[in-house]
Amino acid sequence: MNLPALTLIRSFFRMFLLQGSWNFERMQNLGVIYIVGPALKRLYQGDDLREAYQRHIGYFNTHPFMAAPVFGAILCLEEKRVAGHDVSFSVEDFKSMIMAPYAAIGDALFWGGVRPLAACTALFFAVKGSLLAPFVMLGCFNIPHLLMRFWGFIQGYSRGVSVVELVQRRRLPDLAIRCKEGTLILLGGLCAYLVFVTCGRHGVEAGWGLLALPIIYIYIWLSRKGLSTLFLTLMTFILVMTLFQVIA
Amino acid sequence: MSLVLTRIDNRLIHGQVLESWVPSLKANCIVVANDKVAGSTMQKLLMEASVPKGIRVIIGMVDDIQAILSSEDLVNARILLLFATSSDALSAFRQGVSYERLNLGNMHAGAGKVQCSCTIALDPDDVENLNALERNGVTIASQCVPSDKAVSWHKMVKLTKR
Amino acid sequence: MTIAECLLAALVAILCGLDRVAVGQVMISRPIVAAPLTGFVLGEPLIGLQIGMLVELLWLGRLPVGASIPPDDTQASVGGTFLAVYVSRSLLCPEPVAIAFSLILALPLGKFGQLFDHMVRRANNVLGRRAERFLLAGELNSVERSHLAGVGNFAVASLCTFTVIAVAGALLSDALAPLFAPYLEPTGSWLYLALPLIGASMLVANINISRSLTLFSASFASALLILWLL
Numbered sequence: 001m002n003l004p005a006l007t008l009i010r011s012f013f014r015m016f017l018l019q020g021s022w023n024f025e026r027m028q029n030l031g032v033i034y035i036v037g038p039a040l041k042r043l044y045q046g047d048d049l050r051e052a053y054q055r056h057i058g059y060f061n062t063h064p065f066m067a068a069p070v071f072g073a074i075l076c077l078e079e080k081r082v083a084g085h086d087v088s089f090s091v092e093d094f095k096s097m098i099m100a101p102y103a104a105i106g107d108a109l110f111w112g113g114v115r116p117l118a119a120c121t122a123l124f125f126a127v128k129g130s131l132l133a134p135f136v137m138l139g140c141f142n143i144p145h146l147l148m149r150f151w152g153f154i155q156g157y158s159r160g161v162s163v164v165e166l167v168q169r170r171r172l173p174d175l176a177i178r179c180k181e182g183t184l185i186l187l188g189g190l191c192a193y194l195v196f197v198t199c200g201r202h203g204v205e206a207g208w209g210l211l212a213l214p215i216i217y218i219y220i221w222l223s224r225k226g227l228s229t230l231f232l233t234l235m236t237f238i239l240v241m242t243l244f245q246v247i248a
Numbered sequence: 249m250s251l252v253l254t255r256i257d258n259r260l261i262h263g264q265v266l267e268s269w270v271p272s273l274k275a276n277c278i279v280v281a282n283d284k285v286a287g288s289t290m291q292k293l294l295m296e297a298s299v300p301k302g303i304r305v306i307i308g309m310v311d312d313i314q315a316i317l318s319s320e321d322l323v324n325a326r327i328l329l330l331f332a333t334s335s336d337a338l339s340a341f342r343q344g345v346s347y348e349r350l351n352l353g354n355m356h357a358g359a360g361k362v363q364c365s366c367t368i369a370l371d372p373d374d375v376e377n378l379n380a381l382e383r384n385g386v387t388i389a390s391q392c393v394p395s396d397k398a399v400s401w402h403k404m405v406k407l408t409k410r
Numbered sequence: 411m412t413i414a415e416c417l418l419a420a421l422v423a424i425l426c427g428l429d430r431v432a433v434g435q436v437m438i439s440r441p442i443v444a445a446p447l448t449g450f451v452l453g454e455p456l457i458g459l460q461i462g463m464l465v466e467l468l469w470l471g472r473l474p475v476g477a478s479i480p481p482d483d484t485q486a487s488v489g490g491t492f493l494a495v496y497v498s499r500s501l502l503c504p505e506p507v508a509i510a511f512s513l514i515l516a517l518p519l520g521k522f523g524q525l526f527d528h529m530v531r532r533a534n535n536v537l538g539r540r541a542e543r544f545l546l547a548g549e550l551n552s553v554e555r556s557h558l559a560g561v562g563n564f565a566v567a568s569l570c571t572f573t574v575i576a577v578a579g580a581l582l583s584d585a586l587a588p589l590f591a592p593y594l595e596p597t598g599s600w601l602y603l604a605l606p607l608i609g610a611s612m613l614v615a616n617i618n619i620s621r622s623l624t625l626f627s628a629s630f631a632s633a634l635l636i637l638w639l640l
Contacts, residue, residue: 022431022534026538033541057541057553059357097288100295122466126459131456138436173299177619190610192632192633201599207635213627216607232608233604271616
C-alpha cells in the first residue's frame with residue numbers, strides 16, 4: 001500500500017517541529033511520533049497501530065535537517081513492512097544505526113559550515129549599514145537547508161535504506177571543511193575592513209591595524225586555555241574603558 | 249601513540265566529538281572500541297563516512313583495541329578513544345589499555361538506569377565498573393564538550409542519592 | 411516604551427526563541443536576524459542591526475551539538491536591542507553609548523537563557539513519560555499533543571529569558587547608565603571593534619580546520635594591506 005501524497009506532505013511539514021519537545025531522556029522521540037503518526041494511522045489499525053507507535057517512541061536524536069532522508073526512508077520501510085516485503089533492516093535498527101553518523105554530518109555541515117558562512121556574508125552587509133543583512137543571512141542559509149529537506153525526504157522515501165549510499169557519495173563532511181575554510185577567509189576580510197574603518201575614523205594610519213593580529217592571537221590562546229567568551233568580552237570592556245580613562 | 253582523550257559515549261562518533269573535542273585536543277585519529285559497530289559492515293561504513301578526511305578512523309572489537317593501539321603506524325597519532333559503555337571501558341583497561349582519565353560524555357537513560365545529570369544515566373553495574381576503574385587510578389569526570397565544566401562523577405552520584 | 415511595544419518585542423522574543431530548537435531552525439534566531447527584527451518592531455531597525463552585528467560573531471563557533479546547550483545569543487540580542495532602544499530614549503544617552511551599555515547588561519543576563527533552556531528540556535522529560543502512559547492507554551492523539559506541549563514549554567522559556575533581560579536590564583540601566591556613560595563615551599568605536607575581533611578569535615580557536623590560523627591571518631593581512639594601499 002502506498003501512502004497518499006497528502007499524508008507525505010503532512011509528514012514533511014511536521015518535520016519542522018521535530019525538536020518541539022526535545023528532552024534529556026529520549027531527546028527527539030516524541031517528534032518522531034509526531035512526524036510519522038499520520039502515516040502510521042494510514043498503514044495500521046487497532047493493536048498493530050499501537051505497536052507501531054511503540055516502535056517509534058524510543059530514544060532518537062539526529063540533526064534536524066539530516067532527519068529528512070531518515071524519515072523518508074522510515075516511511076518507505078513501514079510501507080514495505082505492511083506490504084509484506086522482506087526488509088533487510090528493521091525500522092528500529094535502521095534508526096539506531098543512522099542517527100549518530102547523520103547527526104555528526106549535519107552538525108559539521110550546517111551548524112559548523114553553512115551557518116557561519118552565511119553569517120559572515122551577511123555581516124558584510126550589516127557593516128555597510130544595509131538592512132538587507134538579515135535577508136542575506138536567511139537566503140544563504142535556507143537555500144541549502146530547504147534543499148536538504150526536500151531532496152533528502154524525496155530520496156529517502158523513494159530509495160528506502162539505500163538512501164544511505166546516496167548521501168555517503170556526496171562526501172558532505174569534506175564539503176563542511178570547505179565551507180569552514182571559506183568562512184575563515186571571509187572572516188579575515190571582515191575583521192580587516194572593521195579595523196581599517198575604525199582606524200580611519202580615529203585618524204590612525206591603517207598599517208597599524210596589523211597590530212590587531214597579535215591581539216587576536218592572544219584571544220585565541222586565552223580561549224584555548226579555557227576562558228569563556230563572555231568572561232573575555234566583559235574583561236575587554238573593562239580594560240578598554242580604563243585604558244581610555246588613563247589616556248584622557 | 250598518545251591518548252588525548254578516553255571517553256564513554258553511547259553515540260560514539262557524533263557532533264560533540266567531531267566539532268568540539270577533535271579541534272580542541274588536536275586529535276588526528278579516532279579509535280572506536282565497539283563490538284556491535286565493528287561487526288556490521290554497513291554501520292562501519294556509515295560511521296567512517298561521517299568523518300572528514302584528514303582524521304583517521306579505526307573501528308575495532310573491544311578485545312582487539314590493545315593490539316590496534318600498540319601497532320606501529322599509530323606511533324605519532326593523537327588518539328581519541330571512544331567506548332559505548334562502562335563495561336567496554338573496563339574490559340579494555342583490564343586488557344592493558346592504560347588511560348589515566350576517563351571522560352563521561354553521553355550515557356543514555358534506559359531501563360534500570362538512574363539519571364545522574366542531564367546526559368548521564370547510570371545503573372548499579374555502571375557504578376561498579378567505574379569504581380573498579382577508579383581503584384586502578386583512573387580519574388573519572390563528566391564533560392559533554394570542552395567548554396562545559398568537568399564534573400567529578402562522585403558529585404553526580406551523590407546528587408542523585410540526595 | 412509603550413505597552414504595545416513591549417508586547418511586540420516579547421512576541422519577537424518568543425518567535426525567534428522557538429526557532430533556536432523547537433520549530434524550524436530557519437535562522438531567525440540568529441542575532442543578525444533577530445536583533446534587526448526587534449529593532450524594526452520598536453521603530454529603530456538600525457540600532458537592532460548594530461546589536462545583531464556585534465553579537466552575531468561572538469558565539470558563532472559554539473554549536474548546538476547534542477545535549478550541550480550554547481549561550482542564548484538570541485535573547486541576548488532581542489533583549490539587548492530592547493534595552494538599547496529603552497536607554498537611548500528614556501535616559502537620553504547618545505546611541506553608540508546606549509548600544510555598548512545595553513550589551514554589557516544583556517550578554518551576562520543572557521546566561522539565564524541557558525538556565526531556562528535546561529529547565530525546559532528537563533520539564534519535557536515529564537512529557538515523554540506522560541506520552542508513554544497515553545500510548546499504553548491507547549490514546550494516540552494525546553501522544554501527539556504531548557509533543558506540541560513541548561513547543562509551548564520552549565515558548566515559555568524564551569519569554570522568561572526575555573523578561574529577565576528586559577526587566578532586570580531596564581532596572582539596572584536606570585541606576586547604572588549615568589555611571590557608565592562617562593566611561594563609555596571616550597572609547598568611541600574602539601569598543602565596537604573589540605566584539606567582532608573576540609568573536610573571530612573564538613571561531614578561529616575552536617574550528618576544526620588544520621592551519622586555521624594561517625588562513626585567517628593571511629586573509630586578514632592581505633585585505634587590510636590592500637585597503638591601505640587603495
